[in-house]
Amino acid sequence: MSQSLDIAVIGATGTVGETLVQLLEEREFPVGTLHLLASGESAGASLPFKGRNLRVRDVADFDFAQVRLVFFAAGEAVTRSFAARATTAGCSLIDLSGALDAAAAPSLVPEANPQLLEGLAAPYQLTSPSASAVALACVLAPLKDLFTAQRLSVTASLAVSSRGREGVTELARQTAELLNARPLEPRFFDRQIAFNILAQAGAPDAQGHIALERRMASEIRQLLGEPGLRVSATCALAPVFFGDSLAVSLVADKAVDLAAVFERLRQAPCVELVEDEGDYPTAVGDAVGQDSVYVGRVRGGLDDPCELNLWIASDNARKGAALNAVQSAELLIKHYLSKILT
Structure with a gap:
């Protein structure tokens, strides 16, 4: 990728946005001019990139005709406000918020469904899915190809960084208050998160499901090409700054060949399989700061030969969000954006 591309990152001052900028440099992404953007209150900050400090500007004043690719790493409201402006200016975009309609901006995980890009036309609109779905x-x-999944049950213990920088700050503040024997006053979360687990990672709808649970279920069906897959999802908040942990149970259409499962996981390009007896991966001890998804406790069901159980640990901000978005952009450049590279 010797040619360069002018790029904008919206939400550059957030936890995912900062990681995204770091990865663009680490992976030697072919950036021409990098424009760092954020909402008005965050504009004016600076971030390092390739030996320079780049000033963050207000997205409201930005002319999208200056760039060919935009990463939307802010919240849903920002994507809804500016996505149309970007595409009207001819920019392709990768959205990490899940705000766009799945038909217009389908979900992409390059290791899972790269064929998604076939038949799409510029300007491209893609969704980098939720970290758990990735x-x-x-x-x-x-x-x-080992079996057809009929039902998938996932309990995701999410890091507080899934709620942005405010979640990280709140956990740190609550922890300090408790360790110093001071009265705890929840602010960002509605109750104590330090040394606790919150059973829902957002406000529930009338049926008791949070938006992230519905999003994750929809995304995994699309990513696996299984529109009829029955999915049960529970997203809880754990007192961890970075790194998600997922307990996964899958029911297949036939008896699961565990030996074949182990072999496929060993060969998977983005998976680190932990298979030593008695060992298992953790978010903090293994996954944080890494580009792989860690898998352990691979086992069948207690009384159902068609059941497969797994434990997954992954860095939500890096692998689950920023890296997937950058890899999606690399795939676009390699196969589909050569005609608009400068």
Whole structure:
């Protein structure tokens, strides 16, 4: 990728946005001019990139005609406000918020469904899925030809960084208050998160499901190409700054060949299989800061030969969000954007 591309990152001052900028440099992404953007209150900050400090500007004043690719790493409201402006200016975009309609901006995990790009036309609109869906797709896609999944149950213990920088700050503040024997006053979360687990990672709808649970279920069906897959999802918040942990149970259409499952996971390009007896991966001890999804506790069901159980640990901000978005952009450049490279 010797040619360069002018790029904008919206939400550059957030936890995912900062990681995304770091990865663009680490992976030697062919950036021409990099424009760092954020909402008005965050504009004016600076971020390092290739030996320079780049000033963050207000997205409201940005002319999208200056770039050919935009990463939307802010919230849903920002994507809804500016995505149309970007595409009207001829920019392709990768959205990490899940705000866009799946038909217009389908979900992409390059290791799971790269064929998605076939038939799409510029300007391209893609969704980088939720971090949990990315981790699931990396692990389950290599197993697709071993069986057909009929039901998938996932309990995701999410890091507080899934709620942005405010979540990280709140956990740190609550922890300090408790360790210093001071009265705890929840602010960002509605109750104590330090040394606790919250049973829902957002506000529930009338049926009791949060938006992230519905999003994850929809995304994994699309990523695996299984529109009829029955999915049960529970997203809880754990007192961990970075790194998600997922307990996964899958029911297949036939008896699961565990030896074949182990072999596929060993060969999967984005998976680190932990298979030593008695060992298992953790978010903090293994996954944080890494580009792989860690899998352990691979086992069948207690009384159902068609059941497969897994434990997954992944860095939500790096692998689950920023890296997947950058890899998606690399795939676009390699196969589909050569005609608009400068």
